[in-house]
Amino acid sequence: MLICDGMADRPVPKLANRTPLEIAKKPNMDWLAKRGICGLMDTIAPGVTPGSDTAHLALLGYDPFETYTGRGPFEAAGANVELQAGDVAFRANYATVDGAFIVKDRRAGRIHGTEELSAAIEKIKLRGAQLVFRSTISHRAVLVLHGKGLSHEVTDSDPHEVGRKVLGVRPLLHPPERPGLAFPTIAGGIRRYVVRRRRASKTVRLLNDFSRRAHDILKNHPLNQERIQKGLPPANYILLRGGGIVPQLKTLYERFKIRGACVAAAALVKGVCKLAGMSVIDVPGATGSVDTDLNAKAKAALRALETHEFVILHVKGFDEASHDGNVGAKIQLIERVDTMLNKFIDATDLIAVAVDHTTPVSVRRHTGDPVPILIFGPGVRTDEVKTYGERSAAGGGMGRILGKNLMPIIADLMGKTEMFGA
């Protein structure tokens, strides 16, 4: 399954109202479309704009509404932190604050090489939870709390703006839902609410304690003293955001007896695949940008196909080109990926081409438009679609499906599904 991140688009006026995918020369995708089946897919639900994390949860067959509470767990999984269901994970930034805790730089001068700082922070002992703190890329890191009765229902400590004071973490709870709606008993509703509040309060105490003690360690750390002497902003505070609870996901193998592997550069995509129990293959030269080494990724994916029944090859650069409004770069990457796709036509029986979400070059961010999908292989009921594109796929034989349907459909074509009923 080739996943082209953000490749789908809207008609572009300066391209005579065609989309980059419609205008690009992509003989291999069109060859597959002509001999396969196409359709439209709402990755989450019609009109709902997917994030990268929720989109890939859905593409792997999970209901994002049931499994997603925040980005933290997927970021942490992508950073190779071992996670257990019920852990709470946060995205973290090394930041610079002054003596009054006013944020001077949310990225501490885009600091690099924070591993030593993170190792110092990880020594913090909290009462009631263990913690993992790991540097990822540049000023970024992840915090994972492991313990009983934790909650993701807490606010960010990150004020998301320079010049504002860091925020104390607080419980993020609403009064219980009105009885008679989703939760039919008052008793259950109130009990659930009390438990949620208790868990949120515990998590808040842990996080505020963590923040204070991390600051104490950082402000006196030799590495920061050095930075100050050099005139660089010290990394003296950890801003937390995107808290989420690690969901209990049945792996791809548990659901379909499918051994899967994933070739991707984006840490978030790797994280989702890892939580789905897939092998995650690191490829030197895979950057997640338009300059990524497609050749190296294709080779890694072909090699993975020798030992895995199902391989995801994820290409991120479309999304970046769209965020930059760079339609030329987007078309070029489509053509390069199409050329690469040729290597797979003889290498595997079943090929799916999917897009995780639309990122129009005119809008420069994700939108909720449905995306085109394509499946080619033995047993597939072909249709009249001749080219792979947003509008041509709308007339395809798959009709319009949801993102979470795609994996069961593929598993069924692989002969991997079990009967529901008898």
Add this chain to the structure above:
Amino acid sequence: MLICDGMADRPVPKLANRTPLEIAKKPNMDWLAKRGICGLMDTIAPGVTPGSDTAHLALLGYDPFETYTGRGPFEAAGANVELQAGDVAFRANYATVDGAFIVKDRRAGRIHGTEELSAAIEKIKLRGAQLVFRSTISHRAVLVLHGKGLSHEVTDSDPHEVGRKVLGVRPLLHPPERPGLAFPTIAGGIRRYVVRRRRASKTVRLLNDFSRRAHDILKNHPLNQERIQKGLPPANYILLRGGGIVPQLKTLYERFKIRGACVAAAALVKGVCKLAGMSVIDVPGATGSVDTDLNAKAKAALRALETHEFVILHVKGFDEASHDGNVGAKIQLIERVDTMLNKFIDATDLIAVAVDHTTPVSVRRHTGDPVPILIFGPGVRTDEVKTYGERSAAGGGMGRILGKNLMPIIADLMGKTEMFGA
């Protein structure tokens, strides 16, 4: 509504990549398709392989995920056992065991005429539940427990293999869901879990008691002594499997004020229709195979239409031909059923042709591919589809619907639905 069990297929290489339905001469289905509306239907959900029971629950408008826990109740209803919501029903086999309870023959030499044995077994009195035990076809029977606080969450006593010891029934329960997912509080989860465990334990006690006492009755029964003398394997043990709880189903009449009847040979289909409150019409000569007496079934259905507003005519043989990989027999049956269909064109206003699931002759078992559906009659919004087939229907005016949507759509065309809202 004509239900063609397992008629849908995948493109068959040796038929020039056409399906049996695409290649068969079926002027009546095509006539209806041209003048009606077609579409694709995921009987359960996209990519999910339906069983016969779950598929027919969905075709009658029930959500199988909400109403299905196991095959037993539908088998029992098909055997004319009166059922109440909350009863627990099992499929049962008369089997042969030796003195060490090792299974020698799971079908007791495919014994026939077990009614006398079943009558003896039905006299067993259990503490805490009443029981019904009824022979069905050949070595098969059903066991129904009626009482308070019963559970289907128990294991089979059937080891499903010759040469293994019969199994003691045990509770089939997993620990409560980990906090943080769908059920965020341990409190609710544990209470539910405790109740489930208690019910499962009670049911386990009843079933193991039943198994022991049934064995005592059977091993000494004159009919078995006679079999032993004749060198036949005695039917001296009852193997239980497929336990399910009888769901609380609103009947077709309660939901739509529709008086329905069903003409079918398959006991499971009859059972689902009976639980939906439909009249079930037995037709001599209806076998559930390709040799079924279609003429007799059509006559019975036409007669039923005089007294019922809605009649299901179910033909099972397609599925059998597909399980045997017999594409010729499948095509022939399609053509015979098409000829039969002609009788209905003048006899009723509204005709639906449906398939419960795909059974590709190449795969020889059910798969999760969507099936083609067709509705013909006054008020139907026609489309451009000219023939009835898996691929042609994909371009139809109904788009892609779920199995549970079909019955409300038919009821609506019959003018039988009530407004939701005001």
